[in-house]
Amino acid sequence: MNGTTGAFIAARVDKGGCTSFLANGVFFWMFPNNTQGEEGTFYVTSDLARTDTITAGRLEATFDTWHTLKLQVKDGVLVVYIDGNFLTKASTAASPTNGFVALGSDTFGYSMFDNVLINRMDDRLRFRSKLQKMETLHRHDNEDRPMIVIN
Numbered sequence: 001m002n003g004t005t006g007a008f009i010a011a012r013v014d015k016g017g018c019t020s021f022l023a024n025g026v027f028f029w030m031f032p033n034n035t036q037g038e039e040g041t042f043y044v045t046s047d048l049a050r051t052d053t054i055t056a057g058r059l060e061a062t063f064d065t066w067h068t069l070k071l072q073v074k075d076g077v078l079v080v081y082i083d084g085n086f087l088t089k090a091s092t093a094a095s096p097t098n099g100f101v102a103l104g105s106d107t108f109g110y111s112m113f114d115n116v117l118i119n120r121m122d123d124r125l126r127f128r129s130k131l132q133k134m135e136t137l138h139r140h141d142n143e144d145r146p147m148i149v150i151n
Contacts, residue, residue, distance in 0.1 A: 004109030006031035011073045012099040023048040025099050028071045028080050032061040046093040055090045
């Protein structure tokens with residue numbers, strides 16, 4: 001199997017596709033405890049290549065369970081949570097100031113994401129479909145399932 005060593009969620013990502021390796025934004029990386037007994041770690045970086053670390057630290061997480069990741073970015077400040085627990089707060093890079101959200105895995109291995117929720121900082125989620133105009137959504141199904149939240 002092509003398992004991964006970690007996963008990320010990101011906001012304000014400025015590149016995708018063939019040039020995604022050059023992407024900048026705010027990336028929250030988690031690397032759970034592994035079977036060799038190494039402690040879990042997290043990184044918040046301003047690039048997908050993880051060459052510019054904003055902050056990093058220890059993380060108590062395992063591969064054999066679902067985790068809820070939350071990344072908030074607003075007014076030059078980022079805040080990160082895992083499983084409802086505050087992890088870190090830091091200043092963000094000056095750019096990019098906007099972009100898209102991203103999910104991914106380290107080493108392009110398999111990882112699973114479920115119940116992805118993207119909120120505006122005023123706690124409203126909006127989407128556009130071909131059949132509907134802008135609609136406000138409220139989370140109502142699978143309330144007990146972990147989710148990834150990118151504000």
